[in-house]
Amino acid sequence: MQQRSARTTFDEAATNVNYWAVLSVVLGSFLGNLDSSIANVALPTIAHDLARTAAQTVWVVTSYQLAVAVSVLPLAAVGEMFGFRRVFLCGVVLFTAASLGCAAAPSLALLVAARLLQGVGAAAMSTVVPALLRQVYPPQLIGRGVALLGLAVALSAALGPTVAAGVLSIASxxxxxAINLPLGVFGACLATAMLPRNPASNPPRTFDYAGAALSAATIALFVLGVGGLFDDDASLRPGPLCEIVAGCVGACVLIRHQRGRAAPLVPLDLLRLRILSLSSLTSICSYIAQTLAYLGLPFLLQHQLARTATETGLLVSPWPLVIVFIAPLAGRLSDRYAPGVIGGIGLAILAVGLGLLAALPANPADADIVWRVLICGVGFGLFQTPNNRIMLTSAPKERSGAAGALMTMVRMIGLTLGAALAALAFGVYGEAGAHVALIGAAVAAALGVVVGAVRIARPRAAG
Incomplete structure (x- = not known):
């Protein structure tokens, strides 16, 4: 009887969800994440067409990622001050207009400038998405909303290279x-009509311009410094090392500047909550593990296991594809059961899958590789949604924007550190670095399991 009553409550709550509003939010998140990877495949073509070197063309990707990184915290604060709907709509419009600028750019410099604006638009969309989902979904169904967000990210990661390859095979x-234009216009119209309005902060807050400038400079120094820290032979490069040191100094100044504020730009108030700080650390571990595996596995498959580039793409693709199916299941489970436990199980499965990949035999069949990759995808999918649910719902509702920014920031920290560790592994161990990267990925995931166990050791902290 109690089980039937609980099911009825869930069904009644589901009928109150505006799924058109959900579609507009998920579409914005999908577009932003798709464009973070879709340009990678086109870099050689862009370099040839614009007569630029590969190193120069990489800025087409770097500028986008950097713009997202430095914009997240200020845009979260703007969302809390003036309304998440406004920030999201401005993001969709800016992203769409910048897409037109990218398509029409006559030079690399203008293309990079348009990509910077596109990154700011993507940040405006992605930063406030968790807060908007918290408005659209009732509390008992928020896990399903977070699962849809994870599904959009996974689907964009899986489709990005495929879409890029398909477009490049028939067009410039x-x-x-340019394909963003009709989707962006549709998304803007849908969001305008369907997204709920949230009131501005009361009492009104003033924007922290000094904090925004400090945070942008600090994050930019860290991202650029960590990304270029090692040479091909794993030697430390002095320039990027100085950038990291400057970033540390900037971080100290920023924290001192933010201390004592009721709603700080850098969410120090949220990180004081034990459940949120441990969930953030667990998320960083998971993204370090995923990045090490994503970077190490293709080299292992091609250089040591003699697979072609096409075969490598097919063998790796089950990871993001299986998340598309696991994310909705994880969302439903996290709405009904302890999300910390479900996330811990998922991260443990990921650690096992990564360990199995690191222990591949010398001449594995394709099936031996695929089932291991599938285990990793299942584990990451089971972990991501419950952990993001904890991070979003553990914050006060008026700080939903900051919680969304924190979710984005920890993801970027994990991706950046994972890339730096992968570069170090390849520099020190050469081709064997791929195997070392997979071992490191398994260790990072296992460390996340330990942190997650500490998190659920005191259930009352999770509320």
Whole structure:
């Protein structure tokens, strides 16, 4: 009887969800994440067409990622001050207009400038998405909303290279950006009509311009410094090392500047909550593990196991594809059961899968590789949604924007550190670095399991 009553409550809550509003939010998140990876495949074509070197063309990707990183915290604060709907709509419009600029750019400099604006638009969309989902979904169904967000990210990661390859096979690279135009216009119209309005902060807050400038400079120094820290032979490069040191100094100044504020730009108030700080650390571990595996596995498959680039793409693709199916299940489970436990199980499965990949035999069949990759995808999918649910719902509702920014920031920290560790592994161990990267990925995931166990050791902290 109690089980039937609980099911009825869930069904009644589901009928109150505006799924058109959900679609507009998920579409914005999908577009932003798709464009973070879709340009990678086109870099050689862009370099040839614009007569630039590969090193120069990499800025097409770097500028986008950097713009997202430095914009997240200020845009979260703007969302809390003036309304998440406004920030999201401005993001969709800016992203769409910048996509037109990318498609029409006559030079690399203008393309990079348009990508910077596109990154700011993507940050405006992705930063406030968790807060908007918290408005659209009732509390008992928020896990399903977070699962849809994870599904959009996984689907964009899986489709990005495929869409890029398909477009480039029949058209110019400019169409990679032009295809955003109809989707962006549709998303803007849908969001305008369907997204709920949230009131501005009361009492009104003033924007922290000094904090925004400090946070942007600090994050930019860290991202650029960590990304270029090691040479190909794993030697420390002095320039990036100085950038990291400057970033540390900037972080100290920023924290001192933010201390004592009721709603700080850097969410120090949220990180004081034990459940949120441990969930953030667990998320960083998971993204370090995923990045090490994503970077190490292709080299292992091609250089040591003699697979072609096409075969490598097919063998790795089950990871993001299986998340598309696991994310909705994880969302439903996290709405009904302890999300910390479900996330811990998922991260443990990921650690096991990564360990199995690191222990591949010398001449594995494709099936031996695929089932191990599938285990990793299942584990990451089971972990991501419950952990994000904890991070979003553990914050006060008026700080939903800051919680969304924190979710984005810990993801970027994990991705950046994972890339730096992978570069170090390849520099020190050469081709064997791929195997070392997979071992490191398994260790990072296992460390996340330990942190997650500490998190659920005191259930009352999770509320």
């Amino acid at each position: 690279w400019r169409w990679l950006f």
